[in-house]
Amino acid sequence: MEKYREKQNIEFEQFSRGKRLKAKYLNWHFAAKVFGTLFIYVLLIGIAFVIVYPIIRRVSNAFKPAEEFFDSSVILFPRNPTQETIWRAYGGLNVNGLGAKSFWLAVFVALGQTAVATVAAYGFARFKFRGSKLLFACVIFTLVVPPETIVIPLLLRFRYFNPFGLMSLILGKPLDLTDTLWPQIILALTGMGWKNGLYIYMMREYFKGMPIALEEAAYIDGAKTMRAFFEIILPSAVPMMMTIFLFSFSWQWTDDFYAGTFLLTERVMATNIATLVESGSGGSVEIISYNTQQTATLLLILPLIVLFIFTQRFFVEGIERSGITGT
């Protein structure tokens, strides 16, 4: 082998350096490769730009003083950057008053959804009980029903909260849960929260891809189902649970649909944004209030961007790891 290589080298060395380079780079194959790669990079970078540009635009708008919006020579870099809009947006979001509440709501809902999705998905992935296929079809069904369809009965259910008539037995009248965070937490804990069917589906695909030998070994060693689940399965499912938690947290953080429905007079930060535009005022006032709203949106998603930068591994690999197979 060595000898063969040496011989090859010697034969190759017989040509001059210039000839060698010519042979290597001046041919159609190389040109096609270069242009192909160039084309793909231009395409990908262009598309990435389309995604990132609105954010850059809004960051620049956040620092622009009002009069520079009417100056067509200022596009991305404001001449006299100000923090005025940012502080107005900060006040409009009411970060000091509502920040903690929004945060804890998102955390609790995400925790509840992750726990329920993990447990239910394990049940669907590993046990063949009667009706399991039908129940899983129900999971998919909860996913394909638009939230608008069930939100009115849900609202009335929580407005007159009376499970099995318990509340009227204890309090004499149904409990009013609107304007509290309970409706969303209850929905999360019963697996009916925002996009919960999707989490169950992802988690199930993940468990199905896990080698069954892990549990079988535990059973042979005498562990019961519960013990095997808590001591063997859960620790190895932590990365995927992290993915679900992060998805759930970020979607809950920006969700204004359920929050806006169940909180009638109270607010969280996400529902505050819609109130920031004074529409119909026209002209420059409208532009300024619109800009404030956009900046508030930017401030709202800023923590998510930071979170995403540090945890993108879980987001991006989570879906790949789940190895969704479509069956």
Place this chain on the structure above:
Amino acid sequence: MAETNVNKRTPFKKKLNKLLGIDLMGRKNMMGYIFVLPFVIGFVLVFAPSIIQSFRFSLSTLKMEPDGYNLIFEGLGNYKKAFLEDPDYRKVLLETLRDIVINLPVILIFSFFMAILLNRKNFPGRTIIRIIFFLPVIIYSGVASTAGMTAGLSDDTVAVAAQIFSDPTLNDTGLQTGAASIMSSTMNLQAILSSLDLGPGLMSFITLSVSRLEWIIQSSGVQILIFLAALQTIPTAIFEAAQVEGLTTWEMFWKITLPMISPMILVNAVYTVVDSFTNSRYQVQSFIHNVSFGRIDYGYGSALAFIYFICTIIIIGVVALIVSRYVFYND
């Protein structure tokens, strides 16, 4: 003593198992019920009653009272109203369905194409590009998509922009560029196009297709990843065998890649439709929300939501029907 105990217990267990019609494995599988219990509780006590109630509401008028509500049965009145009387609903619903039907194949093809581009080996910057493509999934969700964070023409953007562009008293190019710079690049484009005097038809066509392009790019993050994951599960041995047999790359694409990831097309199609429910750029959601909670007309709102639900089910059904003809399961 101990022996008799064992002898006594075993037949009892066997009898019990026989009675329930299960064996040891079946007994273990009964544990599955405990795991799915939270979901079952939610489905039986929250979801199923809600959807039935929603259907009942849609057939009636709802009157709120201090400690409860009153239903007045109306039959198909609300549905008749939606289709025959309401001037806006049909338009909004058709626009939304048209948007879904147009976007669905484009998103599928686009994300498929992107996944193939990103799947190349030894491709520097792959991680960064993947991250950026995924960014919209996290940040353009919920209120961020409502508030026109996406660069397209959301409801309020159009309203504000139309006002600024059409108001004769604001005939000031400075203000117009101001509006454009704050709205989006699409509005910027519109400003440029209007200065070119292209005529309204061509102009709206160009702006709409550009904004749709952004819309599609921003809503394909998860789909790209799902396709990418599927592409990576294809065993390389198949490609090697094909290479030995003398297949070209083009043939390999049609004969191997496409069939192998075809199950994912259905998954992605369903995901795309489901995703559209929570994207407020499809206008029907805000319309229904306005009817239900703005006008507090719960009965009519339920009817509208139900019509929307049936329409999306039909779309998913048609897609499933088309895709399942060509899908190939490698079992």
